[in-house]
Amino acid sequence: MSISKKGLLATVGVASLSLLATFVTTVAPADAAINCNKIIGPGYAQLKGKTVTMFTSILDPELSKYQKALASFTTCTGIKVKMEGSNQFEALLPVRVKGGNAPDIAIIPQPGLLAQMVATGKAVPAPAQTLKNVNKYWSPGWKGYGSVNGKFYASPNSANMKSLVWYSPKQFAKAGYTVPTTWTGMMALADKMAAAKQTAFCGGIGSGGATGWPATDWLEEVVVRQFGGQVYADWISHKIKFSDPKILAAMKTVEGWMLNSKYVGDVKAIATTTFQAAGLGIPAGSCMMLQQASFYAAQYPAGTDVSKNGDVWAFYLPGINTSVKTPVEGGGEFFAAFSKRPEVQELQNYLSTPQWAINRIATAGSGGGWLSANSGVPLSAYKNPLDQLSAKYLADKNSTFVFDASDAMPAAVGAGTEWTQLTSWFADGKSSADVAKAIDDSWPAQ
Amino acid sequence: MSTLKLANANPGRKLFSTRFATIVVWTITFLWTVPTFGLFASSFRNKQEIFLSGWWHIFTNPHLTLSNYHAVIFGSSSSTLSDGVLPYLMNSIVITIPAVIFPVVVATMAAYCLAWVKFRGSDALFFFIFALQIVPIQMSLVPLLQLFTGGAHIGSITIIPKLGIAGHFAGIWLPHTMFALPLAIYLLHNFIASLPRDLMEAAYVDGANHFKVFRQIVLPLSVPAIAAFSIFQFLWVWNDLLVALTFASGTEEVAPINVKLASLVGQWGSGWETLTAGAFVTIAIPLIVFFSLQRFFVRGLLAGSVK
Numbered sequence: 153m154s155i156s157k158k159g160l161l162a163t164v165g166v167a168s169l170s171l172l173a174t175f176v177t178t179v180a181p182a183d184a185a186i187n188c189n190k191i192i193g194p195g196y197a198q199l200k201g202k203t204v205t206m207f208t209s210i211l212d213p214e215l216s217k218y219q220k221a222l223a224s225f226t227t228c229t230g231i232k233v234k235m236e237g238s239n240q241f242e243a244l245l246p247v248r249v250k251g252g253n254a255p256d257i258a259i260i261p262q263p264g265l266l267a268q269m270v271a272t273g274k275a276v277p278a279p280a281q282t283l284k285n286v287n288k289y290w291s292p293g294w295k296g297y298g299s300v301n302g303k304f305y306a307s308p309n310s311a312n313m314k315s316l317v318w319y320s321p322k323q324f325a326k327a328g329y330t331v332p333t334t335w336t337g338m339m340a341l342a343d344k345m346a347a348a349k350q351t352a353f354c355g356g357i358g359s360g361g362a363t364g365w366p367a368t369d370w371l372e373e374v375v376v377r378q379f380g381g382q383v384y385a386d387w388i389s390h391k392i393k394f395s396d397p398k399i400l401a402a403m404k405t406v407e408g409w410m411l412n413s414k415y416v417g418d419v420k421a422i423a424t425t426t427f428q429a430a431g432l433g434i435p436a437g438s439c440m441m442l443q444q445a446s447f448y449a450a451q452y453p454a455g456t457d458v459s460k461n462g463d464v465w466a467f468y469l470p471g472i473n474t475s476v477k478t479p480v481e482g483g484g485e486f487f488a489a490f491s492k493r494p495e496v497q498e499l500q501n502y503l504s505t506p507q508w509a510i511n512r513i514a515t516a517g518s519g520g521g522w523l524s525a526n527s528g529v530p531l532s533a534y535k536n537p538l539d540q541l542s543a544k545y546l547a548d549k550n551s552t553f554v555f556d557a558s559d560a561m562p563a564a565v566g567a568g569t570e571w572t573q574l575t576s577w578f579a580d581g582k583s584s585a586d587v588a589k590a591i592d593d594s595w596p597a598q
Numbered sequence: 599m600s601t602l603k604l605a606n607a608n609p610g611r612k613l614f615s616t617r618f619a620t621i622v623v624w625t626i627t628f629l630w631t632v633p634t635f636g637l638f639a640s641s642f643r644n645k646q647e648i649f650l651s652g653w654w655h656i657f658t659n660p661h662l663t664l665s666n667y668h669a670v671i672f673g674s675s676s677s678t679l680s681d682g683v684l685p686y687l688m689n690s691i692v693i694t695i696p697a698v699i700f701p702v703v704v705a706t707m708a709a710y711c712l713a714w715v716k717f718r719g720s721d722a723l724f725f726f727i728f729a730l731q732i733v734p735i736q737m738s739l740v741p742l743l744q745l746f747t748g749g750a751h752i753g754s755i756t757i758i759p760k761l762g763i764a765g766h767f768a769g770i771w772l773p774h775t776m777f778a779l780p781l782a783i784y785l786l787h788n789f790i791a792s793l794p795r796d797l798m799e800a801a802y803v804d805g806a807n808h809f810k811v812f813r814q815i816v817l818p819l820s821v822p823a824i825a826a827f828s829i830f831q832f833l834w835v836w837n838d839l840l841v842a843l844t845f846a847s848g849t850e851e852v853a854p855i856n857v858k859l860a861s862l863v864g865q866w867g868s869g870w871e872t873l874t875a876g877a878f879v880t881i882a883i884p885l886i887v888f889f890s891l892q893r894f895f896v897r898g899l900l901a902g903s904v905k
Contacts, residue, residue: 205847211861212869234849239861244843251743251844253764 188228193507200230202495207248207255208485209241217522221512225502231495249274254490257499259309261485263297263560269488270300276489278304278504279497285504289528293381293553297560298486306486307504310512311525313542314369314445314481314556316466323437325461335377335472338441339408342415345440352415354439355422356430357575364571366427367578368558369481370410370443375402376479376554377472388560390595394588403584405472410443411578423579435463443469445482446523446542459537466538468545478551483559484525509533525553562596569594641666641874648871666875681850683858683876690836690854691883692767693846697774697835698828704775705782706790706824710812712783713791714798724787730780739844742773746845765847770854773841778831789823790816825894829887836884855880 188196210218215237222233236255238244242265248254249272260266269275278286278298286295286307298306317338324331327348332338342352357366376384379398386392387399394400411419417439422430428451431442435456442448446466449458457463471479487503489496502508506528513533516522520536525546534540545551558566573587639653642662647655656662668674673682712724746769750758763769793816801811839856846852859880862873 205849207847211864213864234847236847236849236853237861238843238857239863240843247740247743247844251740251764252747253743253845255847 188224191224191507191511192228192502193505196229196498196502197494198230199495199498202230202493203232203234204257204493204496204499205255206233206235206257206259207241207245208235208237208259209239209261210259210485211237211239214522217515218512221508221515224511225499225508229495229498231499233499245269246272249490256489256491256493256496258488258490259485260306260488261483261559263486263555264562266298266306266486266488267300269490270303270305274490275305276492278307278489279500281501282307282497282504285501289504289506289526291525291527291547291549291551291553293551293555294484294525297484297555306488307500308525309485309487309503311482311484311523311546312446313523313546314483315373315469315479315545316444316446316448316542317469318431318434318442318444318448318464318466319440320434320437320463321459321461321465322435322463323440326437329440331467332470334470338470342441346414350437351417351439352441353410354430354433354442355410355416356425356427357422357578358424358426362567362571363423364573364575365558366430366444367410367574368566368570369445369556370406371402371574372554372557373443373469373479373481374405374409374472375399375557376481376552377469377476378402378405380473380476380479381552381554384554384557388557390561393595394591395585400584400588403588407584419581420579423575431464446538447521449538450521466541468541476552478545478548480545480548480551480553481556482525482546482553483556513539564596565591565594637874637877640871641878643871645871648874666871667879670872670875670879683855683879685850686853686855686858687879687883689850689852690856690880693770693774693842693852693854694832694835696767696771697778698831700771700775701778701782701831702824702828705779705786705827706817706820707812708779708783709786709790710808710816712787714811714816715808724783727780728784731784735777735840739840742776743844746772764845765852767846767852769845770842770852773845774831774835774838777841778834782827782831785827786820786823790820793819822894825891829891829894832887833884 208215208218215235219233219235222235226232242262245258245260245265246268249269254274258269260269266275283304286298286304290308294308294311295304298304298308319331327345327350329341329344332341345352355366357364359365372384375387375398378401383392383398387396392398410416410422413419416422427444431439431444431448432451433439434442435452449464452458452464459465487500489500504526506526509524509526509529510533513520513522513524513529513535516535518535520534520539523534523539523543523546525543527547527549529543529547531540531543534543546553558570560566561570569591573582573590576582577584577587636653639656640648642664643653643656644661644663644665647659647661651659669682671682671684708727712720712727743764745758746761746764749756749760761769763772797815798811801815806814836854837856838854839860842854842857846854846857855876859873859876862876863869
């Protein structure tokens with residue numbers, strides 16, 4: 153029995169050692185003489201020794217860039233920010249909030265989840281200064297997605313821009329094409345390409361378990377371009393059904409575009425091509441244009457010249473109905489708070505300022521990839537030219553900004569039947585009426 | 599007569615000693631090990647090679663590197679973790695050891711009482727504890743978290759005050775202890791109840807009280823069962839992700855290594871190479887525990903299963 157006694161002793165030893173080690177690894181923020189007024193802006197109180205916890209779905213390496221960008225805030229105000237990233241965020245946040253263990257601030261990517269959190273009664277409306285900043289710097293569309301039942305809760309964090317068409321400036325120059333600025337112009341260009349035996353549009357909606365999502369974007373882009381933001385919002389809330397004549401008309405437009413074999417070649421192949429591979433033929437000219445979000449740039453192999461006159465570049469997907477002003481579709485995250493403590497509100501205020509966005513953009517470096525729809529951020533803050541292009545449309549206060557509808561609809565539809573039904577629209581040639589009916593039937597009862 | 603013959607022939611041993619059976623067993627063992635070996639092989643390849651070709655190319659093109667292990671243990675600015683997993687590994691140890699000791703101590707004493715101290719309703723109590731095993735852990739997450747953060751009240755009367763331990767080590771030890779107890783008490787009760795009655799009675803006659811019997815007779819005799827259960831509990835707590843994610847926050851101060859491991863692939867799913875090495879760093883400690891306590895494991899595996 154002496155062995156087990158020794159073992160127990162060793163165990164206790166290890167336990168106390170490891171306790172010691174955990175204390176040792178806790179680090180304090182570095183201090184540096186910096187001009188706080190310039191870096192984070194004026195008007196912040198000193199709240200030394202306070203800590204704000206943040207919970208997010210963002211993981212490393214992005215997460216450490218957030219921590220780096222927040223370091224100056226900690227130095228200037230004394231408020232420490234503890235960030236926790238988890239890929240189980242969407243499942244964990246409701247559990248923690250209902251259990252009374254909510255983080256001070258959660259970075260929520262889905263407006264639907266924000267509404268769910270507000271419904272628990274634990275979310276706290278944004279402080280007055282944050283509201284003021286958001287009114288000043290963001291378009292009403294963005295503010296709307298951070299509000300629930302007319303009350304403003306969450307200021308926007310980063311944004312991504314979906315209304316882009318990828319093309320090759322070199323190929324366009326070779327064939328003498330110009331970038332279209334209207335929808336009819338784009339279709340006329342596609343006709344020209346078809347006459348020249350070129351494939352006008354590339355397409356791929358394959359994405360493993362999420363196959364079909366690029367097709368939802370195509371439909372969303374057309375819905376907002378044809379009918380504007382109000383119809384789009386009613387469509388998300390199912391006041392307007394998929395089988396509504398308006399949505400069917402939008403589907404017809406998509407049929408004349410991405411389901412048109414004259415432009416895309418084999419329509420069925422779009423369902424089996426992965427979205428990553430869809431536009432890889434653009435530099436070589438095997439297909440000419442691809443509607444895809446700003447993050448598609450990452451798919452091109454190293455050495456591809458992504459610039460205005462290079463191998464690939466993107467143009468803004470033109471509008472259809474002139475009464476809808478600069479329709480832009482995108483996604484983003486929102487800072488929702490669950491505490492009214494002064495240090496939390498101070499951080500909320502800071503996160504709604506252009507200074508924060510500029511500091512965060514600076515940590516992204518020349519590769520870029522972090523966009524803000526904050527109109528107070530000068531375009532020159534972006535080091536990456538593609539980011540500049542996207543930011544121009546995102547931060548336009550006169551634009552009609554709409555959030556990715558499939559992210560805002562109930563998950564059973566937006567991440568379920570809409571994907572599968574639109575896939576069979578492409579793969580099996582299912583009629584748009586049947587597709588619309590199947591999606592409507594799957595809408596969860598209230 | 600015939601039944602007796604069958605029992606004597608030991609059909610199990612005969613079945614497994616044929617050549618055919620040996621081949622089957624080896625084939626299954628091989629197939630079972632292949633994925634783990636693939637992960638192991640990948641952990642020695644660099645990122646480029648992992649993405650471009652399958653792990654079996656390690657045989658034809660052996661460019662072995664320890665860079666993944668270096669990145670996982672010491673951190674690297676280019677990968678999905680900047681500081682390495684050592685703080686998290688320490689957290690795992692700090693979480694696991696008390697979460698094994700607490701239920702073992704409580705369960706051994708409870709098992710002795712339920713088995714040898716006769717009191718009214720002891721059988722019903724044992725049955726009740728045994729039945730608690732059917733409560734799924736997922737169902738109790740939110741209520742338990744509410745208890746930790748808000749306490750329990752009936753009307754305006756506070757039954758349990760706010761414990762405020764969510765997000766701290768105690769907030770992880772306690773749920774693990776709670777969820778382990780029903781099975782621990784059941785296993786140890788059946789083992790302790792099967793100890794020879796004469797031994798206890800002799801001790802009682804000599805004037806020993808319950809505490810003395812427990813310490814000097816029951817405890818030494820139960821070591822195999824206790825060790826076996828400790829291994830079970832150690833592996834369960836070490837491999838747990840759900841309780842840690844719910845009750846600990848994922849920060850460096852308290853999060854165990856599994857929480858870190860789950861996020862190693864990174865924001866864009868590009869951190870595979872550190873995941874492979876991270877997995878083997880995580881496995882290392884349970885392996886040490888398993889092999890050092892293995893001799894108890896074989897003896898104790900049957901603990902309480904037959905009376």
